[in-house]
Amino acid sequence: MKKIITPKDIFRQLKADLIGKDSYRGVTLTYTWLANQFGHFSLGFIPTFVVFLILKKHIPESRAALNAALGVSMAWLVFETYNFLGPLLSDKARKRYVFQPAWGNIAFDTITDLLYFWSGAFMASILCGYTPTALSILLILTAMVLYPAYYWYLTKMYLQTPSYPFQFRLSQWNTESLPQKDIDEIRRFLDNKGHGMHLFLFGPKRSGKTSLSVGIATELSIRHHTAVYTSAMKLYCMFFEHDDATSADVLWTWRKASILVIDDINPGDPIKHDLITPDQFLSFVDTFSTNDINRTVLRQTNVIWVLGDDDRLSERWKDMLLNIGVEKEKLISLNLQPYAPPMIRGEYDLHMQS
Incomplete structure (x- = not known):
């Protein structure tokens, strides 16, 4: 019978990634993915906090916090849309591929990144100036990110277990x-x-x-x-x-x-x-x-x-x-x-x- 990765395997890997020091044991793809998503979260959180500090001098703090989160989220949406659609719509970019990339998989990856960007932005908004709107959006984003987090972490496990000599799509x-x-x-x-x-x-x-x-x-x-x-x-x-x-x-x-x-x-x-x-x-x-x-x-x-x-x-x-x-x-x-x-x-x- 062919092996599949079970929830027990996922929990064991997650425990190994979260507990211990990578300085003496090396870095796995799953650990790298977790660190990368924390980076995406931070890239939503930090700019929102900076924009909030600027806006609060001109408008009430709660409004400044919400506007900062919305502005940063929109900026990341524009950036990722350009980043994804640019090569997809370019004939020159598409023709250079002998084997076309898995565009649907890449789109899902882009959406996952956006969810983490936005979660960081609205977490900062709540901490800077609480509003029910920011809390509601954050709860929705948290629910939406659960499946992508599970899918990508599981995928990294399937990628790291074979011990490929290098990463090559x-x-x-x-x-x-x-x-x-x-x-x-x-x-x-x-x-x-x-x-x-x-x-x-x-x-x-x-x-x-x-x-x-x-x-x-x-x-x-x-x-x-x-x-x-x-x-x-x-x-x-x-x-x-x-x-x-x-x-x-x-x-x-x-x-x-x-x-x-x-x-x-x-x-x-x-x-x-x-x-x-x-x-x-x-x-x-x-x-x-x-x-x-x-x-x-x-x-x-x-x-x-x-x-x-x-x-x-x-x-x-x-x-x-x-x-x-x-x-x-x-x-x-x-x-x-x-x-x-x-x-x-x-x-x-x-x-x-x-």
């Missing part, structure tokens, strides 16, 4: 060297509703195999799929591990994941020979397996295989999976060309940090 992939047929195959893998889809990525050094695999898996993590990123060498050791040893940092093992990324199976150019053949890989699967559990998991899991640069061997890898029961129509093979994948930095591609 699929929309950051910006190269015209990817043929349309390959783009369509990647979308087919992403939109697959079933299990047991396998994507082989071949290509030499700097072809972007790892970046593409992380980008695809990241999109699925944001959709709340359980994922595991691992190198082939680590996976060989994981073949004989038990599934009952989990912690707050490792909520699921590779057998409980719905998407598995196996990186560095073979290095590719400049190393000319494949270090691991399909037969050798299958021998590792079977050596440490009991009751064919490893074969069953590989057959039923969506897997991204990051291989070397010789795609002539793709048929041998496909044959290995066909022999363990994977359906032929669920096998996809892509050969990437070398390039240096540029990063498109901005609100749209890195909103996962918000």
Whole structure:
């Protein structure tokens, strides 16, 4: 059975984020999200307080406090609307994407930010000069922010558990060297509703195999799929591990994941020979397996295989999976060309940090 994140897991993670010092344990994505939202709250609170100090010299304090909150809230609404609609309505900005950003997801992220901006503004308004109107608005905003807070905190848990080597959204992939047929195959893998889809990525050094695999898996993590990123060498050791040893940092093992990324199976150019053949890989699967559990998991899991640069061997890898029961129509093979994948930095591609 594939793992899902439970309310107990969320509470355990929240407790870990709120109690203790990050100076000696590192910072998680969930902790970063909490700190970021506190920053948004503060960016509503502090400007409202400053504007209130200016307005109270000219109008009554209660009115000054309410007007300050309304003014700051309107300013953030204008800023975020421009920030969101600018690239969305720009043909030039849209055309630079090989894979379009998840605009609906970004819109939801923008709305979440606004709720925290506005909450900070009206909290400051109440403290500076109480009015029933400000209190009513704050209570409404508090109720409205509950679901977004739950959704984004849960999403960060799905993103941090796989231990991706870096943060990379699929929309950051910006190269015209990817043929349309390959783009369509990647979308087919992403939109697959079933299990047991396998994507082989071949290509030499700097072809972007790892970046593409992380980008695809990241999109699925944001959709709340359980994922595991691992190198082939680590996976060989994981073949004989038990599934009952989990912690707050490792909520699921590779057998409980719905998407598995196996990186560095073979290095590719400049190393000319494949270090691991399909037969050798299958021998590792079977050596440490009991009751064919490893074969069953590989057959039923969506897997991204990051291989070397010789795609002539793709048929041998496909044959290995066909022999363990994977359906032929669920096998996809892509050969990437070398390039240096540029990063498109901005609100749209890195909103996962918000």
